[in-house]
Every structure is written in C-alpha cells, then in structure tokens.
Amino acid sequence: QYNIWNDKYNSRYRLVLKSQKVGITTSVLLEDFQDSITRFRGHDILIIAQSQNHANEHLRTLKNLILNSETYRQFLITNPSELLLKEEKSKVSVAYIKNPDNPLKPSRIIALGASEGGVWSWKNVSKIHMSDIAATNLVDDSGLFAAAFSRLANTDGNLVIETPPRGARGRVYEIFEKIQKFESEFSLHIVKADQAVIAGLISTEFLNAERQRLG
Numbered sequence: 001q002y003n004i005w006n007d008k009y010n011s012r013y014r015l016v017l018k019s020q021k022v023g024i025t026t027s028v029l030l031e032d033f034q035d036s037i038t039r040f041r042g043h044d045i046l047i048i049a050q051s052q053n054h055a056n057e058h059l060r061t062l063k064n065l066i067l068n069s070e071t072y073r074q075f076l077i078t079n080p081s082e083l084l085l086k087e088e089k090s091k092v093s094v095a096y097i098k099n100p101d102n103p104l105k106p107s108r109i110i111a112l113g114a115s116e117g118g119v120w121s122w123k124n125v126s127k128i129h130m131s132d133i134a135a136t137n138l139v140d141d142s143g144l145f146a147a148a149f150s151r152l153a154n155t156d157g158n159l160v161i162e163t164p165p166r167g168a169r170g171r172v173y174e175i176f177e178k179i180q181k182f183e184s185e186f187s188l189h190i191v192k193a194d195q196a197v198i199a200g201l202i203s204t205e206f207l208n209a210e211r212q213r214l215g
Contacts, residue, residue, distance in 0.1 A: 001027040004189050008035075008158060011187035015175055016162035019193035021202050024162045025131050029062040031160075032129055036097045036107040037075055043126035043155065045109045048148065050135040052113035056092050058131055059111040063095055074098070077106060114138060119147040126157040134166035134173075145171045 001023060004016055008031065018024045032045050049055035066076045077096035080089050081103075088106060090096050097107040112118050114136040128148050138144060152159065163172060178184035193210075196202045 004028070004160075004162075004191075005031050007187055007189070008160070011185075012156075012158050013184075013186040014158075014160045014189065015172070015179065015186045016160065016189045016191065017165050017172075017176065018162055018191040019196060020164060022191050022193065022196040023199075023201050024191055025058065026061065026065075028129055028131070028160060028162055029058060030065065032109055032127065033062060033066060033072070033075075033097070035127055035158075036109055037072075037100070040126040040157075041101050041107055042099045042105040043107060043157075044122055044124050045107070045127040045129065046112055046119070046122060046125055046148075046151065047109060047129045047131065048112045048114060048119065048133065048144075049131045050114050050133060050137075052093070052111070052115075054132065055111035055113055059093065059095055059109065062109065063090060066095075114141070114144055116143040116147045119144065119151065122151055124155065125151040126155045128152065128157070128159045130159070130161040130163065132163050133161060134163045134170060141171050 004014065004024065005027060007014055016024055032047065036045055047055055047058050049058055063076060067073050075098045077084070077089055077098060080086055084106065088096050093111045095109040097109065099106050110122065114133060128151065130148070148159065161172065165172070175184060175186055179186055179188045193202065193207050197204055197207055
C-alpha cells in the first residue's frame with residue numbers, strides 16, 4: 001500500500017493489478033483525500049467504478065473514514081456556510097472538502113459509474129481513480145478511457161487504476177501489455193492474494209476455498 005501511494009510522486013499514471021480484499025481500494029481512497037487537501041486543493045477528483053452504486057459505496061467508505069478521524073473530520077463539508085452555495089455540501093455521489101487556501105473554492109471528490117458520457121462532463125479534474133474497472137460490462141471500454149484521459153489534459157493530472165485482471169481483453173489488458181514492452185507511461189504494481197494472507201487481511205482458509213471454487 002505504501003509503495004503504491006508513494007509512487008504517485010514518480011509516476012503520473014499507475015496500474016495496480018490486485019487480488020480481491022487486499023485493502024488497495026481503501027488505501028487509494030485515503031490517498032484521494034490526502035490529495036484533495038494538499039496538492040489538488042480546489043480541484044476535482046473522480047472515482048470511477050464499474051457502476052454508480054459501486055462508486056457511491058467507495059465514496060461512502062471514504063466519508064466514514066474521514067468522519068471517524070478527529071484530525072480530519074473538520075475538512076468534510078456537511079453543511080454549507082455563508083461562503084458556499086446551498087448545494088455545496090457532501091451527498092451520496094459528491095464529497096466537498098474544505099480548501100484551506102480558498103474557502104470559496106472547495107475540493108470535490110466525485111463518484112461516477114463507468115459511463116463515457118458521464119465522465120465527459122467534468123472540468124478542473126486533477127486526478128482520476130478507477131476502481132475495479134475491468135469488471136465493467138462494457139463491450140468496448142476504449143471510449144470510457146478516452147474520456148477519462150481527456151479530463152486531465154488541462155491540469156496535467158494523475159490517474160491510478162486499481163483492479164483485478166479480467167482476461168486478455170479491454171483497455172486494462174492493453175495497458176498491461178504495453179508496460180511489458182516498455183511502451184507505456186504507466187508504472188505497474190501487482191498485489192497477490194498471498195501477500196494479503198501474510199498481512200493478515202485474508203485467511204489461508206478463505207484463499208484455499210477461493211482457489212478451489214475458481215480454479
């Protein structure tokens with residue numbers, strides 16, 4: 001988790017191929033929050049998941065982590081002040097984060113499903129976090145990725161993809177292939193289930209049962 005987090009200072013684009021239940025989604029969500037109060041203050045961060053419901057759930061996880069922190073709960077805007085518009089308060093698909101540099105321009109962390117049209121609309125995006133995006137049911141996900149990359153054009157922003165692999169198809173696999181050929185700007189991290197067992201995140205019994213179930 002720390003290696004992936006710290007690599008954001010070396011690589012503008014990161015691909016994390018992971019097993020399930022290894023804690024990567026949560027640690028990258030925490031990174032998103034850190035970025036919203038530091039290097040990307042006043043900007044938008046998009047969390048794109050395989051569906052809107054999954055994206056909302058990721059954002060809910062992050063908001064709960066913030067609210068349970070005595071140090072950081074002050075940053076989550078739950079009620080607009082006289083300085084903000086009435087609608088600028090955290091809700092299901094958007095978290096508004098205080099910007100210490102400019103109270104009139106809060107940061108936003110926005111949850112989105114895997115819809116090309118939904119991604120095109122956003123401006124001032126400095127970071128995109130794609131979670132489990134290989135699990136989308138899109139037949140062709142190239143438009144979604146094109147829309148995502150275009151959002152970073154004016155901000156020189158960052159993109160991190162963390163997802164289990166899903167066979168030799170789709171944009172994630174194409175990125176992986178290019179990394180293997182040293183033809184990509186992406187850095188690569190691979191997190192296997194065995195590492196999660198060593199870290200105590202999942203049990204040996206669970207892993208063995210999954211291997212038997214899935215092959």
